[in-house]
Amino acid sequence: MNYIAVSVAVLMFSVQFFFTDRYEKEMGGSAVSTFFYSLLSAIAGAICLFFVTGTSIGIAPFTMIMACATAVNNILFSYCSLKALGKINLSLYSVFSMLGGMMLPFILGIAFYGEGITVGKIICTVLVIAALACTVCRDNSKGGTLYYIGIFTLNGMSGVLAKLFQSGNFNKTDEASYSLWTAICMAVISLIIVIHMIKKLKRPKPSVIFYSFGGGAINQVANFLLVLSLAALPASVQYPFITGGVMIASTIIAALIGQKPSKREILSVSLSFIGLIALVLPQLN
Secondary structure, eight states, X not given: OHHHHHHHHHXXXXXXXXXXXXXXXXXXXOHHHHHHHHHXXXXXXXXXXXXXXXXXXXXXXXXXXXXXXXXXXXXXXXXXXHHHHTTSOHHHHHHHHHXXXXXXXXXXXXXXXXXXXXXXXXHHHHHHHHHHHTTOOOOOXXXXXHHHHHHHHHHHHHHHXXXXXXXXXXXXXXXXXXXXXXXXXXXXXXXXXXXXXGGGOOOOOHHHHHHHHHHHHHXXXXXXHHHHHTTTSOHHHHHHHHHHHHHHXXXXXXXHTTOOOOHHHHHXXXXXXXXXXXXXXXXXX
């Protein structure tokens, strides 16, 4: 059931790309439009998660600290991505983002939570890294090192913070309340920034509200599923599964809407699929 939950989250992340892509085409990639998206998507996510909690929200100091830290990390990642995409190689941006999202929780789980190194984990990690390498194009940009480090670290910290919350031996709320507080903190921080920059914001069309709410609801619920599944799945298993799964699902969705995958993408998906089999089969036995 936990693998099913993570698989659903993987599919949701892949579908979310459609909403964010449509939003960017409508509103552009300015700083204020990014924070406006964060605001609307956080509100949508909070509404969905409010009903998940059964209209009751728990509160505890550890939960609030972790929710605020996660919200700040998510907003910094969005802002860093915005600044980076105009200056660095898009394929390398994707690789560093997904590598960070996979490797930092992977290392955390093995180094500090005794999750252990298995043959399946090694095979999967190596194949997913190879799959990501297949998508890399030559980088002609200059001065992008700092951006690559920021993207790698901030995306990886998302998984690290989720693991720290789930494994923390403190008085805390359930996963739904933690996810809800994260969305609320994101909304509050984004609102403050948007108010400060409101004069630079384009007037949003109704479609923009739809894309923001749709993408936000999907993203927040998907992240909630990941936090929930961390109660049973090791981080060193879950996050390589997510990275490989998103690559596969995104390519399939792109093919279904008429975007023919390249030979590199087909090879990348094949490597990811083999890696996921090597990772999951030993866990099911």
